[in-house]
Every structure is written in structure tokens, then in C-alpha cells.
Amino acid sequence: MIKKVGILANGGDVPGFNAVIRAIVRTAEQNGVECYGYLDGFNGLLHNNKVRLDHQPIASGILHKGGSIIGSSLNSNVFNYKVIEDGNVVYKDLSEQCVQNMKNDGIDCLFTLGGDSTQKSARDFTLRGVNVIGVPKTIDNDVACTEKTFGFDTAVAVATDALDRLHTTAESHNRIMVLEVMGRYAGWIALEAAIAGGADAVLIPEIPYDIEKVADKVRERQKEGKNFSIIVVSEGAFPKGGSMSVKNTREGGSGVINIQLGGAGEIVAKQLEEKTGLISRNTTLGYLQRGGTPTSTDRILSTEYGAKAMDLALEGKFSVLTVLKNGKLDYVPLEDVVGNNKKIGAVGGGTKESNTKVVKMDDDLIKTARNIGICLGD
Ligand code: F6P
Numbered sequence: 205m206i207k208k209v210g211i212l213a214n215g216g217d218v219p220g221f222n223a224v225i226r227a228i229v230r231t232a233e234q235n236g237v238e239c240y241g242y243l244d245g246f247n248g249l250l251h252n253n254k255v256r257l258d259h260q261p262i263a264s265g266i267l268h269k270g271g272s273i274i275g276s277s278l279n280s281n282v283f284n285y286k287v288i289e290d291g292n293v294v295y296k297d298l299s300e301q302c303v304q305n306m307k308n309d310g311i312d313c314l315f316t317l318g319g320d321s322t323q324k325s326a327r328d329f330t331l332r333g334v335n336v337i338g339v340p341k342t343i344d345n346d347v348a349c350t351e352k353t354f355g356f357d358t359a360v361a362v363a364t365d366a367l368d369r370l371h372t373t374a375e376s377h378n379r380i381m382v383l384e385v386m387g388r389y390a391g392w393i394a395l396e397a398a399i400a401g402g403a404d405a406v407l408i409p410e411i412p413y414d415i416e417k418v419a420d421k422v423r424e425r426q427k428e429g430k431n432f433s434i435i436v437v438s439e440g441a442f443p444k445g446g447s448m449s450v451k452n453t454r455e456g457g458s459g460v461i462n463i464q465l466g467g468a469g470e471i472v473a474k475q476l477e478e479k480t481g482l483i484s485r486n487t488t489l490g491y492l493q494r495g496g497t498p499t500s501t502d503r504i505l506s507t508e509y510g511a512k513a514m515d516l517a518l519e520g521k522f523s524v525l526t527v528l529k530n531g532k533l534d535y536v537p538l539e540d541v542v543g544n545n546k547k548i549g550a551v552g553g554g555t556k557e558s559n560t561k562v563v564k565m566d567d568d569l570i571k572t573a574r575n576i577g578i579c580l581g582d
Contacts, residue, residue: 214245218355219498220506227510245277283549346390350527367401384469387438409440413581
């Protein structure tokens, strides 16, 4: 019987964090379970910085709110945590401190709301004997073993709205409008937004592009009398034989160098202008995709995931991730989610080594895009 649970939100924020927290807390309260929220992700767990999450007043009135009422942290892999010792940067495994904090407070289960990096740490905690249940988050929709992560639908809605707006200005000025959207190793946001927003081309990390093919598409439209085009570019898209557009590198808490992407859209816009003679402009959608109120679809999915996670805890099913499989709520072992990234703490996530769910070439979305004449740059 579980009596007390901890919740943490980790990684880049997404709309829907609060909806998951609310659903866990509500389901918990109906079953006499006390909830605590660790502040700022794994940092809160490490420093035992937490708040009691009662339905009233804390976890109430938050369903529609973006962000996370308990914060969220980036670069906080407690299995390989950056500390300064005698003026030197060293990386330490501080996970035992977290385990002790939970033991001392009688936390029976930890809910980890996050992406692949977070779920990697979640799985590593299960190997330290902690009861963990993961909930898949990220606007990129690239967590393995689930059809949908919470936050993704909102990002696609924001990108689609942006495309609608770019369409009218592109048409008025006979321009090429490029929209750069998020999607580091997976092009889900770009692909769905391109289909929903009626784009002419979409470039995703899974298909290294040939700019000449995209220029051909624009020229083809010009021949039809359409002197404007709409191009969606994933931040992780890169040309054949080339590499991703890196804006910055930063040292992450996992000891891995994290890469901050940026500039892919600018490159495409500049090259298309040179090749077609049409004025081209890039808009980088950036963090607008991650902020603000969740769509109704995300509110529902987040609520389902949160309630399911608490249900699983009540049933004593730990070391799992709540997932959507064939459109139905389900769960899978965290071991499957990390794939071959098995070594404790070695590689956090959000990297090439992690088990990210990328777009496969036989995906229905790819087929649909091709069927309706969207150029994929190949
Ligand atoms: O993981 C989600 C994501 O939105 C990626 O698509 C993007 O590369 C990254 O976050 C950027 O976030 P930040 O700059 O906050 O690390």
C-alpha cells in the first residue's frame, strides 16, 4: 500500500505539466495518498526541496496553465552531476543522496514527468531500488514506446497558427516564408504542422535535404502562377552531406556537451532566395511552442496520463512509463524506453545515443505529405 508519493517535472517545460500534476494529485486524494512536489526537477530531489501538493489550494485552478507549478530543470542528471570542488568542475553520482531523501521521508513512489533524458534517470533510479513511474513529456514527441507525448499537440497547434499567419503575408508580398520549428532529432512537429498548415515543403532531421529539390518545388509553383511558398524547417534539419546548425554548445550536468541548435531556417531561406530570385524570410518560432495554455487534446492526454500513473502506483506496477499504444492508455517497462542506452548515468538523454523516437520513412504522415505534393527535400 502506498501512502506518500513524490512528483517531479524535468527538462524543457511543456503545456500540460500542470494538468498531469493535477490528475495525479486528484487521483491520489481519492485514495488517501499524500503528494509532494519536488521543486525544479531532480535538483529538488537532490536537495530535498519539496512542497506538499494538496488538491486545494495548490493543485487547483492549474489545468489550463502553461509551465509547471513545481518548476522544471534542465541539465540535472543526478547520476552525473556537475559540482565544483576546489575550484575544479567534477561530475559526481549523487543519486544515493536522492534515494536517502526519499527513504527518510517515506516516499513510496516517484513520478517522473519528462522526456528521454528524464526517463533515463527514472530507469536508473529503479536500479537503485526506487519505485518509479514515468510520464512521457516533450513537445518534440520523440519519447520511445509511446505514440504521443503531452505538450506535442500544443506545439503543433502553435506552429500551425504561425503558418496560417505566414501564408497571408507570403501571398501579399510574393515571398518565400520559412518557419523554423523545434525538433532536434525528430521532425514530428514540422511534419504535422506542414500538413495542417498547407506548407509546400518540409525539411526534417530524418531526411537530409537537397536544396535544389526545394527550389524546384518553388519554381514549379511559380510556373503555376503562385509566386509565394511556405517552407517548414525542423531546427535539426541539415543538407545532404552537411551537418546540423549549431548555435551554441553548453556543458550539461550529465557531462555530455549539449548542443543548442539554431539557424537551420535562415540557411534555407537564404539559399532559396539565391536560387529562385524570390525574396525569402525566416521566422524562428522558438519558445512560443513551449509556452502558454495547453490545447484541449493535451489537457485530456495529460489528465489521462496523470490518472493512469497514479492508478499504476496503487496497483503496485512500478518501473514503467505510461504510454499511448494504438490510441489506448497503456504502460511499458522503463527498460524498453531507454533501449540500448543501458549504462547508469553515462549518457543522460537528448543526445544521439539516447533512444529517441524518430519519424520512419513508412510513417503515414510521410506518405500523406508525399501524396499531397509536399516536398520533403529528397
Ligand atoms: O526538447 C525539447 C526542445 O524543445 C528541443 O526541440 C529544443 O532543441 C530544446 O528543447 C531547446 O530547449 P532549451 O534551449 O531550453 O534547452
